[in-house]
Amino acid sequence: MNTRNKRARSSMSRTAIDCDHYPDLEEEHNAKRKNVIKSKPEPVKVLTREPNFTCPVCMDALVEPASTICGHIFCLKCIKASVQAQKKCPACRRQLTMRSFHRVYLPSSNS
Secondary structure, three states: OOOOOOOOOOOOOOOOOOHHHOOOHHHHHHHHHHHHHHOOOOOOOOOOOOOOOEOOOOOOEOOOEEEEOOOOEEEHHHHHHHHHHHOEOOOOOOEOOOOOEEEOOOOOOOO
């Protein structure tokens, strides 16, 4: 029989540990836990800012934002001028008419 890879069994007699020689680990753990609980830092307040939206045509902050039917957002004047000149969306080149966009009200727009 192959006994080379078999683990040898330990003896049935177990060694007793004298607990008087070791510090009280449970008390030490509880003391550390109390210190951690006491020194718990206060939660950090996250400041939320409103997003800045820019017009892809004029590269400036949106003034009177307007959305096209394809979902792109531009300044109202920029999209009007672009549709009159090209009859296409400046972003995706979809065919647009003067009725293919509408005014949107974004949180960071001042108007």
